[in-house]
Amino acid sequence: MKEVKELTTMSAIKAYSDPFRMIILKTYYKFSRPATVKQIADDMSEVPAKVHYHVKKLLESDILRLVHTKEVNGILAKFYEPTAKCFEIKNANFRSSEIESLNSNVSHKDIAEVFDDHKKIVVDSLNSGSDQKTFIMSSELHLSSEEYKDLVAYIENLHNAKKRKSAKKTTYKFLTTLSASE
Numbered sequence: 687m688k689e690v691k692e693l694t695t696m697s698a699i700k701a702y703s704d705p706f707r708m709i710i711l712k713t714y715y716k717f718s719r720p721a722t723v724k725q726i727a728d729d730m731s732e733v734p735a736k737v738h739y740h741v742k743k744l745l746e747s748d749i750l751r752l753v754h755t756k757e758v759n760g761i762l763a764k765f766y767e768p769t770a771k772c773f774e775i776k777n778a779n780f781r782s783s784e785i786e787s788l789n790s791n792v793s794h795k796d797i798a799e800v801f802d803d804h805k806k807i808v809v810d811s812l813n814s815g816s817d818q819k820t821f822i823m824s825s826e827l828h829l830s831s832e833e834y835k836d837l838v839a840y841i842e843n844l845h846n847a848k849k850r851k852s853a854k855k856t857t858y859k860f861l862t863t864l865s866a867s868e
Contacts, residue, residue, distance in 0.1 A: 691770035699775055701747035707740050711768055720753040720765035741766060749773065807859045838864070
């Protein structure tokens, strides 16, 4: 499994940006090992046929891959895993109709759910009485194009560093958005 995989085609970006498929990927990461569609569906309390449809879309876009097969009670079980630990959507030259199609694929509600999930994590952390600090900040940054690239690279390096766990490190939940408002 790669550390980071860039998604540069519209079909891969659409496959990845589907909210239900993001939940499927999150479930695969939670398993921390290859799993069957049935195992993922059971964990999600979903119908395997529904999950299978979306797994096929993730396979077609090389976001999931078949790792191995195994015969279980006379049935061929297929075990899948994500192709990377992290996926990045890279800027590409798409036609405006393609961008509009992507915009219709991800709704404001879907984005709000990501923020709501993170909000719950923050509130739970604040209510836990833990010695760990919770840091919240909202600001307006005035950056040159080069400064923006440097900041994104720094955040990407932080994200990749989180993979190196040790007994003395604490895991922090991190949500970042950078949006130009010209």
